[in-house]
Amino acid sequence: MTNAEIAAVFEEIADILEFQGENPFRVRAYRNAARTVGELAESLEEMVRQGKDLTQLPGIGKDLAQKIQTLVQTGHLEQLEKLRAQVPESVLELMRIPGLGPKKAAALYKQLGIATLDQLRQACQEHRVRKLKGFGAKTEEAILHGLEVAQVAAKRILWAEADQFASELKQHLAQLPQVQQVEVAGSYRRGKETVGDLDVLVVARGSKAVMDHFGRFPAVAEVLARGETKMSVRLTTGLQVDLRVVPTRSFGAALLYFTGSKQHNVVLRTRAKAKGLKINEYGVFRGDRYVAGRTEEEVYASLGLPWIPPELREARWEFDWADQGKLPQLIELQDIRGDLHMHTNRTDGKASLEEMVQAAKARGLKYIAITDHSKRVTMARGLNSEQLLQQWEEIDQLRRRIRGIHILKGVEVDILEGGGLDIDDQTLAQADWVVASVHYGQNQSRERITGRILDALAHPAVCAIAHPTGRLLGRREPYQVDMEAVVQAAAERNKFLELNANPMRLDLNEIHCALARQHGVLVVISTDAHSIDGLGVMRYGVIQARRGGLEPQHVLNTRPWGQFKKLLQRARGTPLNVT
Template identity: 65%
Template sequence: MTNTEIAAVFEQLADLLEFQGANPFRIRAYRTAARTIGNMVEPLAQWLESGRDLRELPGIGDDLAEKIATLVATGTLPLLEELKAEYPPSVLDLLRVQGLGPKRAAVLYRELNVQTLQDLAAACEAHRIRNLKGFGAKTEENIVKGLQAAMEHALRILWYQADQLVSDLRDHLASAPGLKRCEPAGSYRRGKETVGDLDILVTADDPQAVMTHFQHFRGVRRVLAEGTTKAAVELQAGINADLRVVPEESFGAALQYFTGSKEHNVVLRGMAKDRGLKINEYGVYRGEERIAGEDEVGVYAALDLPWILPELRESRWEFDWAAGEGLPDLIRLEDIRGDLHMHTTWTDGMATVEEMVAAAQSRGYAYIAITDHSQRVTVAGGLNAEKVLRQWEAIDRAAANISGLHILKGIEVDILEQGGLDLPDEVLAQADWVVASVHFGQNQSREQITRRIVDALRNPCVSAIAHPTGRLIGERAAYEVDLEIVLETAAECGKAMELNAHPRRLDLNDTACAAAKRLGVPIVISTDAHSIKGLDAMRYGVMQARRGGLTARNVLNTRSWSEFRRFLASRR
């Protein structure tokens, strides 16, 4: 079991216990454990193998150490199985609805027999929730909003989770007898922020042997179907995976076909028809003759197209680009020169300034910004004016001993509910880099939130807006904001907009990134890291930027230090 999987089990346990109304301290212990394990770099399974004591970990006592050992050994926990038997499995979906939470979900389950997201939607529609004790019309409205996000996400997992599965699955398949090629296709290959199922394509000498081996992957919950060239399984992670064994000469056509998107493939079929050709998962055909299929480049070439990168295959802009200005040379992870949003132990980060600096150096960055929270974020121990000035002195001292890496004195300043920023201008003016963000008042009207953000952009001290829509994929919908006005203001004021690379945020999303590009607003891809490991999220942000069609030129933190410094000087 990976650390992520172990952490997910503890989260689920905590959710179900909270749903049951168990002791809050016990629930908190499981949640803390989930966070500790999720943030660990070393695999827990290895710890156990090497005989290390799990109780060395913060927040892990006898009970949890024993549960982790059971989990790694058996893949599940008796307590979890008990709880799961007690409630219908669909109640776990309810717990993911922002604005509901386990306690309220339990009330709805008891009082209105709400068991599924569909039940919840029906109860909202009939306005049966607002009359319950402790609820009310406002709560009902918030549940409706949260429900939308949860429904969209149902039965999909985040890209980074799919990525981990794919990597495990590839490792597993690598030892299958007679396996030759192995490529994931589908929405995973296109880098979509969520993935509904996995499609794996292989070529093999002995298809049967590979399919049998595939079914023995330890992440498999049950086998759904098995034919002569295809096997389908349901994974523990909750999604399905299909394995297809395809003929060598059709591999490119199959990869193209199963990568999609559906809309992209519809256009290709039309183009084939216009040329008197036929395209399917086996190849491109003129009459009976196969003229392409072995590789994707050949498939696209047969339709007079350049090879289109999977991230662009959404039938949005790729065909226009191919026919006109050409496909963009998409940004790559190697283009990134710095990370401009991260937290330290000065607020809710897990690593010190020095540790984050060392981690940035080992990633070869030319510059970083330390951007801890401002005072409004009390739960994170946000910094007041005096503390942030002290932190910047400390950063100056740390920077004096460092060469090759420029450390910007920054802050993530809250955009207050009533408008305005959480720290005085004379303090902010002393920063090298200021990201402004909305954490509170997310339920305000579109006009209010848009106004708050626009005013922040107009403040000369502000460099960029962080996680501009506030969404958490599958958990919390974006707040109401007029992005067009925000982007136009950013363009006018010469400010940047953040693409937050955290895999749950990926905020701005791909289409908003494309809009920023059209308006000439530079995007800054930042990790918002709260730990050293958090810095690795950069690649998720880069993937989203690629889906938005961004090149290195469109992204601010690909610039060299001297170019970037010029941008800083031009803020107005």
């Protein structure tokens, strides 16, 4: 049983317990455990086999450790079977309708026998719902409306898409003279790879004008709620946007609060409490006395903490780091000096070799690698050895013509389904830079895929593994791979692991980045550009690296050319023939 499957079991238990009105802290314990398990790099199966103490994991106590062991060994959990028998799966879907929580859903199920979304729609249309205690005509309408929008609204969007809306919204709000400060908080500010909604924070004189203006943002489809300080709208795309208007002295506290994460806030509040302080979105208070709140720095300082970058606020490592005075100086976009994964129109890219080189140079990059696909990737018209050698000759010519940027002769060589690489050793030996990647056989077992990748890492010519989990956010799950083993192998052989900066990929994820950092494996952030514009996605990769706590020193392509060459030589064992 995979970690993801075990996490799903705990989530399902939490859903059912919540529906049954169980102790909310017990529900939270299951959700916390699901999170811990889902983010764990090491395989639980492996840990159980080795007899490791699972209660060392955060949020896993004696009970849950036992349940994990049972799941690993038998694949079943009696508790879950029993719960499932009590609550049909379709009933849980009721809680996905905005406005329907466990209490209301349970009332619908118990009093009206509603067990599916279809039955719910019918009951609303027949006005049976409004007769229930605690429900009314408005609730009924809200449910009907919720049924329509639930599908689109539940979808998270890529950070890059959210960034579009966030920038436009900021511009729109800043037009209003009353607005003094605007910031988009939430998971967007934390740089999460996908974003569920936007939280906009505004400092302004009076909230009415701001809210009116907010409602006039062209993409607004409907206003969901509007009060004194808070307003919620849904955009035509289904994205929900919450606006809060806060006073100046509360801006830092509110920004901190609405940036989250929830877990980070919980830790902050617990720490505040231990110091006899109370912290909410209006500030830090001792009794009724305001202590801090103007800026985030001020709020953190009142708790004896340094300012923590939003990308780290997930209650994972940041408090340990902060306590030890070891908060990282996170990497920034301007630290990037090279880009080591890009395609040309020789395969599935849109721009020519020269156009890519010129565009990279114009972006200020000091070195790049041209890495077209190998022949196995027929859809992309991948290159064979002969064609590769031909392209490398063209690079020789370009090197003489274009100065100020080092061009590496590279290839993205396929790791074949049956193992081994798609290009012969002799040709690979002549490349300056080889990234190896899995495109086929993604459904193979964890053992087989891990084995294929480990073999590739053992090949002397291979420098890095590209997009190491193969996921496409919202479209394709990552393939099963033992990342712990991959990172260890990379560490032993001084090889690199790619963080693919394409906003749909972004693998390594932040947990994997942290793992690489811990094992001393250098991460290479690459655009995998298939066009000139594609070179611009680097910033998304940098954000992901920041979430993993990476500093410039942990990333290969921040190094100046001379250092980069040495590290590359160490990885391949042969000198580089580029000057």
